Amino acid sequence: MNKTGVERGVAGRMQHSTPDLLRNLRNLRVMVFHPKDSDSELLVQQLQRIGCQVITMWPPLPELPDTVDLIFCAVLPDHAAVKCTWMIEQPLIPFIAIISYENPTVVDAALRMGARAVLATPIRPTGILSSLAMAKNVHAEVRDLRRRVARLEQKLLAVNQINEAKAILVRTRNMSDSEAYRAIREQAMSKRVPIEEIACAIVHANEVLSRSDT
Structure with a gap:
């Protein structure tokens, strides 16, 4: 059966996606x-x-070294209240939570x-690559x-400022x-x-003139 142009395009993207994905994940410095x-x-x-450089430790470090590209961290019931400086809703690097419950x-x-993906235990090899790709993509999009x-917001602020200046x-x-x-434009x-x-x-x-008049 002949493939349509759309099907051929999708197939072509799928053929190229795996090498690109692995190339982007290889040599990641993972904590x-x-x-x-x-x-x-x-x-x-x-x-x-996969090709990642991995460092392991427990418990989590309060602060991360600058050499880390991505984090896997166990979120255990006994440590759920633990707070480190890098545990924020908008993390600087992708973070994958490992949960058992x-x-x-x-x-x-x-x-x-600030987890961008979740990996459930018991860990299986089939979910690790997916969680890596998901976390990196979601983090980049956010x-x-x-x-x-x-x-x-900056543009809106500028527009409001220009409108206020015009009104003056x-x-x-x-x-x-x-x-x-x-x-204003000529100036x-x-x-x-x-x-x-x-x-x-x-x-x-x-504003200065208004204050001096009062």
């Missing part, structure tokens, strides 16, 4: 916080087969620690979304809205600075 047992041994063996306390602890939101010129110089914007062009910088200066000057 494994887990008591020494059969689960931790299997996890380390599988990570090393799916009770609310443990799941809530994993979420508060980081990009936060950067986008920050840029949008309209009120104090008897300008129309378009004339006020053109005046920015002549000084070779962003338009929001001129708007901010106008707003600041107006």
Whole structure:
């Protein structure tokens, strides 16, 4: 049976995805916080087969060394309340929680620690690569979304500042809205600075004058 163009495209992406995935995961510097047992041994063996550089210890370090790219950490009922500086809702590096019990306390602890993926025990080799890929992808997407939101917030702030500066010129110089914007833009062009910088200066000057009048 002949494949459609869509099917051929999907098949092509699948053929290339595995080498790309392994290349991205190989040589990761992974920290494994887990008591020494059969689960931790299997996890380390599988990570090393993937090509990761692995360091293991227990209990978790309060602070992480700069050389760590990804964390696996056991979230045990007795340690669910333990808090380290790197256990935050927006972690700087991907974090995978290893859980033995799916009770609310443990799941809530994993979420508060900033887990991007979960690996359940007893650990099986088949879930480790998936959790690595998932954690890295989710972490990258969340980081990009936060950067986008920050840029949008900055843009919104600039728009509000420009609108406030226009309103000041309209009120104090008897300008129309378009004339006020053109005046701000021309001033920015002549000084070779962003338009929001001129708007901010106008707003600041107006605030200073308003305080001196009172």
